[in-house]
Amino acid sequence: MIRIGEKQKFITKGVQMMRAAIFTIDSGIYKAKAESAAASALKRMLEQVGFEVKAASVLPQEREVVAAVLRQLSDSGSVDLILTTGAVGYQSGDCAPEAVSDVAEMLIPGIPEALRAYNMRYTKASMMDRLMAGIRKKTLLMNLPESAKTAKEDMEYILMETVQVVENLSL
Numbered sequence: 001m002i003r004i005g006e007k008q009k010f011i012t013k014g015v016q017m018m019r020a021a022i023f024t025i026d027s028g029i030y031k032a033k034a035e036s037a038a039a040s041a042l043k044r045m046l047e048q049v050g051f052e053v054k055a056a057s058v059l060p061q062e063r064e065v066v067a068a069v070l071r072q073l074s075d076s077g078s079v080d081l082i083l084t085t086g087a088v089g090y091q092s093g094d095c096a097p098e099a100v101s102d103v104a105e106m107l108i109p110g111i112p113e114a115l116r117a118y119n120m121r122y123t124k125a126s127m128m129d130r131l132m133a134g135i136r137k138k139t140l141l142m143n144l145p146e147s148a149k150t151a152k153e154d155m156e157y158i159l160m161e162t163v164q165v166v167e168n169l170s171l
Helices: 027-032 037-048 063-076 096-103 110-119 124-128 148-169
Strands: 002-004 007-009 018-025 051-059 081-085 133-136 139-144
Touching (some): 018 037, 018 063, 018 148, 027 051, 037 081, 037 148, 051 063, 063 081, 063 096, 063 139, 081 096, 096 133, 096 139, 110 124, 139 148
Parallel strands (some): 018 081, 081 139
Antiparallel strands (some): 002 007, 133 139
16 A cells, blocks of 8 residues: 555556656756756656656657657657656647657547646646647656646546556556
């Protein structure tokens, strides 16, 4: 039994550990070679529930670069889950949803719809988030907001369903 926030979570996957990668998409953080608070928070959470986080780094806001990284990791089979944070708004350079859309073989619209609805409790501005989720090969790809607090809360909200998808993809 793992305690995340106020909720009890049970995570199982037989003998194989689930593997994840987390990328913050932010050219400013990338150029400054700084760490991402959102990626750090998500990494801690995923490790607490049994994921091995293979990568947690920052990528520039370049659609082709992000898509290439997502494609390579998905195709290699080295991770079961790829999370991105940031670049989900409507400013120039916000390219995370397009990168997921470029590489996904199947989109899963229910995940971003659920997260937008969940976040509307706090701010109507969340309706402007252009989150995207999809599957490539046997890897689940998901965009999350850039805020460490919001990304962590969103992941907590959909954690059990995320694990279920990852487990089903590995069958």
